[in-house]
Amino acid sequence: MIIKEINIRKMKMMMKHPFTTSFGTFQEKEFMLLEVKDELGNTGWGESVAFQTPWYTEETLGTSLHIIQDFLIPLVLGNEIEHPDEVTELFNAIRRNNMAKSTVEGAIWDLYAKRNKMTLAQALGGDLDKIEVGVSVGIEKNVADLVERVGGFIKEGYKRIKVKIKPGYDVEVIRELRMNFPDVPLMADANSAYTLEDIDLLKQLDEFNLMMIEQPFASDDIIDHAIIQKELTTPICLDESIHSLEDTRKAIELGSCKIINIKIGRVGGLTEAKKIHDYCLAQGIPVWCGGMLESGIGRAHNVALTTLPNFILPGDTSSSSRYWEEDVITPEVIAIDGYITVPTGYGIGYEPNIEAMDRYTVEEMNFKA
Ligand code: OSB
Ligand code: MG
Numbered sequence: 093m094i095i096k097e098i099n100i101r102k103m104k105m106m107m108k109h110p111f112t113t114s115f116g117t118f119q120e121k122e123f124m125l126l127e128v129k130d131e132l133g134n135t136g137w138g139e140s141v142a143f144q145t146p147w148y149t150e151e152t153l154g155t156s157l158h159i160i161q162d163f164l165i166p167l168v169l170g171n172e173i174e175h176p177d178e179v180t181e182l183f184n185a186i187r188r189n190n191m192a193k194s195t196v197e198g199a200i201w202d203l204y205a206k207r208n209k210m211t212l213a214q215a216l217g218g219d220l221d222k223i224e225v226g227v228s229v230g231i232e233k234n235v236a237d238l239v240e241r242v243g244g245f246i247k248e249g250y251k252r253i254k255v256k257i258k259p260g261y262d263v264e265v266i267r268e269l270r271m272n273f274p275d276v277p278l279m280a281d282a283n284s285a286y287t288l289e290d291i292d293l294l295k296q297l298d299e300f301n302l303m304m305i306e307q308p309f310a311s312d313d314i315i316d317h318a319i320i321q322k323e324l325t326t327p328i329c330l331d332e333s334i335h336s337l338e339d340t341r342k343a344i345e346l347g348s349c350k351i352i353n354i355k356i357g358r359v360g361g362l363t364e365a366k367k368i369h370d371y372c373l374a375q376g377i378p379v380w381c382g383g384m385l386e387s388g389i390g391r392a393h394n395v396a397l398t399t400l401p402n403f404i405l406p407g408d409t410s411s412s413s414r415y416w417e418e419d420v421i422t423p424e425v426i427a428i429d430g431y432i433t434v435p436t437g438y439g440i441g442y443e444p445n446i447e448a449m450d451r452y453t454v455e456e457m458n459f460k461a
Contacts, residue, residue: 093207095168095200095461097129100160102153102455103387107415111385112231114258114285115147118385122153125389125420125449126160128168128199136203137444139393140195141357141384148283148384149311149332149358151191159192161457168196170461176201180363190335190360197361198393206439211396213434213441216366218399222431225398226252226406227414228281228383231261235268242269242276249429251406252277252303258285263296270300277406281306284332288316295323303405304329304351314339317348327351331382335359337367344375351405355382356393365397373402383408388421392440395425395432406430420449 311332412419435441
């Protein structure tokens with residue numbers, strides 16, 4: 093296929109409920125959608141999951157646009173591409189900037205699947221017709237509010253509950269949740285809020301039978317994570333520390349974690365995500381699909397990836413309605429009793445809802461071969 097045209101939309105959508113992590117609060121979500129077109133008029137869609145600020149990784153919406161416009165688009169526009177894996181190889185000439193790479197690569201995967209009359213899940217090698225999902229719950233003003241919100245999500249049927257923790261909002265919060273919901277599959281995500289000095293505090297979490305503790309330490313650390321994993325019975329899961337298959341291999345060899353959270357954007361696209369998946373499968377390390385507060389386009393990519401066999405733990409891909417009054421795809425992503433039905437249409441399998449997209453588009457850019 094020849095990449096003939098690329099369109100970028102800068103988007104702004106209000107979230108229904110603010111989402112707070114140890115590093116800050118999201119309410120107004122700015123992101124980008126990217127559409128690629130081939131010489132036959134087929135289209136593919138990708139989403140940039142970079143945030144407005146460099147809190148989660150070093151990338152921002154601004155750096156992501158810069159890298160896409162000035163470096164990535166020139167590598168693919170007008171070129172003949174047989175398979176999306178080639179895009180990953182072309183992009184290897186550029187260091188990191190994984191969310192930027194993933195935006196373009198994801199759109200080309202969707203295009204490739206559509207052109208070959210396959211679902212994106214099939215193109216990746218997945219064969220589930222439904223996936224199990226959980227939900228990620230932000231930090232709330234007080235524990236009573238959190239318990240109420242978590243109770244609501246349990247009623248909706250989500251297969252596991254993830255809550256955010258930070259210093260001063262941890263052991264007592266988890267204790268309260270466990271008292272209210274003794275049997276629910278529960279986990280805690282610290283988004284790098286702790287250091288090795290907090291080891292005794294984190295060890296107290298062992299008594300609550302958590303599925304895992306996600307990323308307690310720094311985003312560039314795998315050494316201290318290996319130290320704490322030896323001290324804990326609860327598995328450590330790495331999120332921010334994992335940008336590639338190589339990071340994954342090193343973390344697993346060091347014993348820094350027992351579970352990996354795969355985010356397509358963080359690792360530079362679906363090709364690398366699949367490689368990490370395959371490696372973890374061979375190593376007996378379970379994986380799950382993380383979320384970045386995506387709109388429907390990004391959610392659709394997550395759903396397809398999650399059909400691979402080693403995604404044995406429920407991920408963070410909840411219903412569109414968990415964050416949005418209106419999503420930019422039809423139908424919207426719906427989790428019923430903790431399951432999302434994998435769509436059967438070609439490519440991502442959901443149709444872009446252009447009218448809805450237009451309502452949230454703040455700027456459009458067009459690039460032609
Ligand atoms: O650490 O997984 C994370 C949201 C923003 C930044 C980082 C994270 C998250 C989430 C929410 O946990 C995942 C989602 O619901 O999309
Ligand atoms: Mg996380």
